[in-house]
Amino acid sequence: MVIDLADWAPLYPELALALLIPVLMLLDLAVGRKRPLVTQAVCLAGLAVVGWTCIVAADGGMFGGAFVMDSLARLLKFAGVLLSGLAFVYAPRDLREAGALRGEYFVLGLFALLGVFVTASAGSLLTLYLGLELLALALYTLVALQRHSALAAEAAMKYFVLGAIGSGAMLYGMSLLYGLSGSLLLSETAALAPESVGAYVAAALVLTGVAFKLGAVPFHQWVADVYEGPPLGVAVLLATVPKLASFALIVRLLVDGISASQEQWNLLLIVMAVASLSLGTIVAMAQTQAARLLAWAAIAHVGFLLLGVVAGGGEGLSAALFYTLIYVLMAAGAFGVVIALEKQAAPLDSLRGLYRRHPGMAFIMLLIMLSMIGIPPLAGFLAKWQVLMVLVDQGLTALAVVAVVFAVVGAYYYLRIIRLMFMEAPREQEPLKPGWGTSVMLGANGLALVVIGVWPNPLLELCRAAFGPG
Amino acid sequence: MQQLPEIFPLILFYGWSGILIAAAVGVITARNPVHSVLLLVLCFVISAAIWLLLRAEFLAVALVLVYVGAVMVLLLFVVMMLDINVERMREGLTRYAPLGVVVGLLLAAQLSSVWWLRQSGLEIAAPEDSLVFEQGNTQALGTLLYTEHLYAFEIAGYILLLAIVGAITLTLRRRRGLRVQKVSEQVAVRPANRVRLVRMPAEKDE
Numbered sequence: 263m264v265i266d267l268a269d270w271a272p273l274y275p276e277l278a279l280a281l282l283i284p285v286l287m288l289l290d291l292a293v294g295r296k297r298p299l300v301t302q303a304v305c306l307a308g309l310a311v312v313g314w315t316c317i318v319a320a321d322g323g324m325f326g327g328a329f330v331m332d333s334l335a336r337l338l339k340f341a342g343v344l345l346s347g348l349a350f351v352y353a354p355r356d357l358r359e360a361g362a363l364r365g366e367y368f369v370l371g372l373f374a375l376l377g378v379f380v381t382a383s384a385g386s387l388l389t390l391y392l393g394l395e396l397l398a399l400a401l402y403t404l405v406a407l408q409r410h411s412a413l414a415a416e417a418a419m420k421y422f423v424l425g426a427i428g429s430g431a432m433l434y435g436m437s438l439l440y441g442l443s444g445s446l447l448l449s450e451t452a453a454l455a456p457e458s459v460g461a462y463v464a465a466a467l468v469l470t471g472v473a474f475k476l477g478a479v480p481f482h483q484w485v486a487d488v489y490e491g492p493p494l495g496v497a498v499l500l501a502t503v504p505k506l507a508s509f510a511l512i513v514r515l516l517v518d519g520i521s522a523s524q525e526q527w528n529l530l531l532i533v534m535a536v537a538s539l540s541l542g543t544i545v546a547m548a549q550t551q552a553a554r555l556l557a558w559a560a561i562a563h564v565g566f567l568l569l570g571v572v573a574g575g576g577e578g579l580s581a582a583l584f585y586t587l588i589y590v591l592m593a594a595g596a597f598g599v600v601i602a603l604e605k606q607a608a609p610l611d612s613l614r615g616l617y618r619r620h621p622g623m624a625f626i627m628l629l630i631m632l633s634m635i636g637i638p639p640l641a642g643f644l645a646k647w648q649v650l651m652v653l654v655d656q657g658l659t660a661l662a663v664v665a666v667v668f669a670v671v672g673a674y675y676y677l678r679i680i681r682l683m684f685m686e687a688p689r690e691q692e693p694l695k696p697g698w699g700t701s702v703m704l705g706a707n708g709l710a711l712v713v714i715g716v717w718p719n720p721l722l723e724l725c726r727a728a729f730g731p732g
Numbered sequence: 733m734q735q736l737p738e739i740f741p742l743i744l745f746y747g748w749s750g751i752l753i754a755a756a757v758g759v760i761t762a763r764n765p766v767h768s769v770l771l772l773v774l775c776f777v778i779s780a781a782i783w784l785l786l787r788a789e790f791l792a793v794a795l796v797l798v799y800v801g802a803v804m805v806l807l808l809f810v811v812m813m814l815d816i817n818v819e820r821m822r823e824g825l826t827r828y829a830p831l832g833v834v835v836g837l838l839l840a841a842q843l844s845s846v847w848w849l850r851q852s853g854l855e856i857a858a859p860e861d862s863l864v865f866e867q868g869n870t871q872a873l874g875t876l877l878y879t880e881h882l883y884a885f886e887i888a889g890y891i892l893l894l895a896i897v898g899a900i901t902l903t904l905r906r907r908r909g910l911r912v913q914k915v916s917e918q919v920a921v922r923p924a925n926r927v928r929l930v931r932m933p934a935e936k937d938e
Contacts, residue, residue, distance in 0.1 A: 389883060392891065
């Protein structure tokens with residue numbers, strides 16, 4: 263039998279990444295033991311190739327619809343490559359101080375990315391679940407990577423147990439969906455009659471699983487500990503890449519898979535979104551650790567993007583997608599700055615007087631914080647604007663008002679960081695010396711927020727194209 | 733081929749089931765834990781035989797290979813190596829009996845609900861099994877796994893690879909002060925490193 267490579271064109275990104283993982287493992291074994299930075303360099307080069315395959319891969323379904331490559335999958339995959347590239351550049355400095363800089367970090371990061379790929383283009387319950395498990399297992403291991411740290415072990419344990427509960431709930435829901443519809447394909451489970459009790463239970467269980475993965479209230483308890491426990495180099499990966507898979511999960515499983523019972527789960531989603539917004543914003547104010555602050559802020563941001571999903575339709579989903587992409591970019595940059603600052607579990611105090619120690623970095627952090635608040639003309643403003651516009655268009659003005667109120671309240675802790683950086687005297691006097699790779703990437707990260715903010719149309723178009731011609 | 737009488741599979745089924753139940757009772761009542769494990773092996777083998785009777789030969793082979801071949805051997809090792817205090821374990825028998833009764837009742841209720849559903853004349857979809865029986869289910873499974881579910885199958889492979897990498901990453905550690913042989917150093921040793929020739933006078937000077 264002759265295998266025509268052109269038949270596999272939609273699968274190029276997965277194939278490239280699946281090839282890169284064993285190559286990197288063997289390389290790390292051969293030369294990376296003593297020099298993890300060689301592994302890092304090869305990993306980044308490989309990621310560049312994978313990113314290129316994301317662009318050239320053809321659209322289409324394979325394996326009877328179990329695998330779907332479309333604009334949404336392409337965008338999420340490319341964003342995943344970009345973000346793991348950022349994380350891989352930011353992380354080593356922190357990992358070395360934590361004594362956890364080993365080649366496995368990169369290998370496990372790539373496994374997680376493969377999980378995102380599989381989830382992003384899943385067309386059946388089976389591939390969706392396998393992708394999520396691949397992602398989750400890689401993340402559990404990454405959290406526990408710093409072996410002698412009790413805090414990391416505790417975080418890994420919590421993440422593992424709660425993640426397993428979430429996966430279990432989702433799997434139970436999926437099994438009900440399969441049992442009721444007789445098909446694994448998401449396109450066929452969508453046709454399930456909404457009025458049966460089984461479909462209700464399945465939708466509720468699936469939604470529970472999705473909320474667990476997202477870290478939406480009331481399934482958010484793991485988030486703060488899991489961001490704080492491991493080295494920041496792991497946390498930066500944890501805070502960004504899985505969010506893409508979670509978004510894919512929302513679209514593929516909720517919006518496509520159980521669209522018939524949308525009325526029911528939309529109500530639950532509204533409750534979750536408002537609860538996440540309020541609790542995330544309020545608790546974030548009391549935080550003194552940078553990682554915990556970013557974790558609670560992440561919960562609030564999840565609430566915001568859920569509002570986009572609630573608004574629904576192509577408009578709402580593309581607004582939510584835009585919000586997700588901008589949010590992960592901001593989170594990566596914020597973690598990047600904190601990593602460049604100091605040792606592990608940086609207290610917010612370490613940001614004190616950053617302007618005197620390294621004006622450039624303070625300026626980038628300023629951009630990120632302003633963007634998180636949603637100050638025009640930065641990208642974060644547009645992301646919030648898009649979601650709010652769709653909400654108002656759909657007649658959900660009350661929700662839009664709630665969102666604005668919490669966005670304003672949330673400005674408090676971002677402004678506090680800005681005040682610490684610019685108006686306080688530094689505790690340590692010596693200037694910071696971030697590596698050139700980190701400097702360049704942080705600069706690009708901050709610049710991207712400005713560029714997208716001023717000139718958002720290309721990305722907006724891509725987000726709209728991801729949700730069909732409508 | 734001469735057709736076997738209709739009753740023959742039935743006799744086999746009840747015979748094997750009897751042995752299976754007896755062996756299962758033996759597993760929990762045997763005084764010697766090694767006997768328990770060996771009886772459990774018997775349970776698995778008989779179950780495999782019953783599956784063969786149901787023409788599910790792949791499941792039967794997998795059960796024997798995986799459970800008897802790997803899991804039970806491991807369990808046997810553990811049981812033999814650990815010094816289990818049998819008397820202590822027996823103390824729990826009466827204490828946990830009420831829980832056991834509850835679980836048993838639940839199980840009975842479930843089984844009877846299936847029977848009741850059958851009786852109530854509810855239509856239960858029969859599996860489309862003609863193909864499976866025609867070519868044997870090993871072949872049918874293989875065909876499905878390597879065509880329709882190839883993608884999922886390969887991802888499962890990557891999950892296993894990840895499990896290995898993760899387990900080794902988290903547990904392999906080179907502790908200091910561990911008394912291990914360093915073969916390369918042993919081979920490369922020279923006499924001068926180990927033996928010190930001391931020049932001594934033959935007699936002690938006074």
